[in-house]
Amino acid sequence: MDSFEYVSAPHRVVFGRGTLQELPSMLEKIKVKAVLILCTPQQVSTAEEVKAIIGDTGIAIFSEATMHTPTHITDKAVLVAQEKGVDGIVSVGGGSTVGLGKALSIRTGLPHLCIPTTYAGSEMTPILGETENGRKVTRRDPRILPTAVLYDVELFKTLPVTMTVYSGINAIAHAVEALYATNRNPIIDLLAYEGIRTLCIALPLLQADGNDPAARQQALYGAWLCGMCLGAVDMALHHKLCHTLGGMFNLPHAETHVVLLPHALAYNATAPAAAGAMVKLAAALPEAEGDPVRGINALYQRLGIDLSLKGLGMSEGGVDEACDVAIANPYKNPRVLEREGIRELIRRAWAGEAAK
Ligand code: NAD
Known part of the structure; x- marks a missing residue:
């Protein structure tokens, strides 16, 4: 076997069925008390489900996540996060929503908990592709990797x-x-x-x-x-x-x-x-x-x-x-x-x- 370097990602992952119920304790572990929830316009009901589970910790829902992470949408999300005074981000959705969570987290330094609902895999990567004036620029930075990931199989029931x-x-x-x-x-x-x-x-x-x-x-x-x-x-x-x-x-x-x-x-x-x-x-x-x-x-x-x-x-x-x-x-x-x-x-x- 040749010599090699393995860099492991030091983040917390919960996996299973019905694990969404563990969200409050996961947020506690990463010391987050006031959350902005991100989703696409198509997944507002899932974001509302998340908000209902975390009660007062869920401050607001931002439902404008879009394919290819346009920077003008991230700008809007940054303003909402600042206005609402949140101390953490929860993204619930596919790669587009996770992308917005990563972009918002790297801009603000806020911890980011991902709840994926597709198999795209972005939640496991320190990679972010953002689009500005029609041009997509991709970068890798360890700080882009989400703080924690919650996989709940139940959320995949609605995936066609x-x-x-x-x-x-x-x-x-x-x-x-x-x-x-x-x-x-x-x-x-x-x-x-x-x-x-x-x-x-x-x-x-x-x-x-x-x-x-x-x-x-x-x-x-x-x-x-x-x-x-x-x-x-x-x-x-x-x-x-x-x-x-x-x-x-x-x-x-x-x-x-x-x-x-x-x-x-x-x-x-x-x-x-x-x-x-x-x-x-x-x-x-x-x-x-x-x-x-x-x-x-x-x-x-x-x-x-x-x-x-x-x-x-x-x-x-x-x-x-x-x-x-x-x-x-x-x-x-x-x-x-x-x-x-x-x-x-x-x-x-x-x-x-x-x-x-
Ligand atoms: P997507 O996030 O764009 O989702 C597609 C549509 O499916 C959206 O309308 C979404 O709301 C809906 N949807 C998602 N999950 C659902 C569910 N469980 N039930 C019902 N509807 C659901 O699609 P995607 O393929 O997950 O992500 C694509 C984007 O992610 C691309 O922009 C790609 O570049 C990015 N990506 C980035 C990385 C990375 O490491 N940076 C990795 C993979 C993908």
């Missing part, structure tokens, strides 16, 4: 089955790229393997029955592990492409991950630097029979996934445009970025062809 599947694949993508990250390590390998394996069991069960409580719990556990992978090591081609295409063509986050993952994986699968990762990945994917691309294609078939970049609204002309941007700034990836190969990858994803 298609979003469950897409968000679960989004989580799997973090673990796939962690396996071949240049700064990977054996601890993260374990989390990645277990995260993928668990989600591959849970997602087909949830697709058959979105109310299956054991499968929901398994999916959330797997997503937690995958989120830790995203937070701990560097991502490569797949995440860079999602970021580039998502920004250029305003594509939805989880769906873009779903479309690109098999193609980015197929591109990297033959790279000698990814050989060990592919063995581990094939072992985690059912039906892979030693071939991870076959494994991911089989998973998609089982889940009935039929998405394309074209279907998400990207024009055909965007293929070359996206390719130019994707190869313009070099980044760490197990296989060298070759124009022809990257263009073909994006073209296949655009047309909705199977990865190979």
Whole structure:
């Protein structure tokens, strides 16, 4: 085994069913007495549920969380936090709401407790992407990592089955790229393997029955592990492409991950630097029979996934445009970025062809 560095995230996590009831004691542990609750306009009722549980500690709800964390929304939230004199933040929602919580926390220094309701994994990372004048800038800072995380499976009952599947694949993508990250390590390998394996069991069960409580719990556990992978090591081609295409063509986050993952994986699968990762990945994917691309294609078939970049609204002309941007700034990836190969990858994803 090679030498390695492992940086663990020193934050508190509670996981289970009905754990929302433990919110008052968690807030006590992080010494927060007056909370601003964050959510999207679509999840106000969940935020109200949170407020009811914490009683007088819940000072106000700010319900303007938006995709890509626009700074003008954070400016508004900062003003509300100051006006109300809160000493802590609770974000309840998906990656968009967690993003607002992180942005508000780093600006104000207030402790941030996250209650995730999707599998995107942002709550486990010290990463924040913010948008100003249409430009998204992403940074990493240990102070961005939330102070505490409360996972309650019950909050996932309202997540529609298609979003469950897409968000679960989004989580799997973090673990796939962690396996071949240049700064990977054996601890993260374990989390990645277990995260993928668990989600591959849970997602087909949830697709058959979105109310299956054991499968929901398994999916959330797997997503937690995958989120830790995203937070701990560097991502490569797949995440860079999602970021580039998502920004250029305003594509939805989880769906873009779903479309690109098999193609980015197929591109990297033959790279000698990814050989060990592919063995581990094939072992985690059912039906892979030693071939991870076959494994991911089989998973998609089982889940009935039929998405394309074209279907998400990207024009055909965007293929070359996206390719130019994707190869313009070099980044760490197990296989060298070759124009022809990257263009073909994006073209296949655009047309909705199977990865190979
Ligand atoms: P999202 O947070 O935008 O949520 C999508 C929609 O689903 C919203 O309307 C939301 O209110 C609704 N929703 C969420 N949970 C629900 C539930 N349980 N029941 C019913 N409706 C629910 O989507 P997302 O995919 O979770 O997050 C995407 C955003 O997160 C992107 O901006 C992405 O860049 C960011 N992200 C950041 C990181 C990071 O580490 N910084 C990691 C992953 C994602």
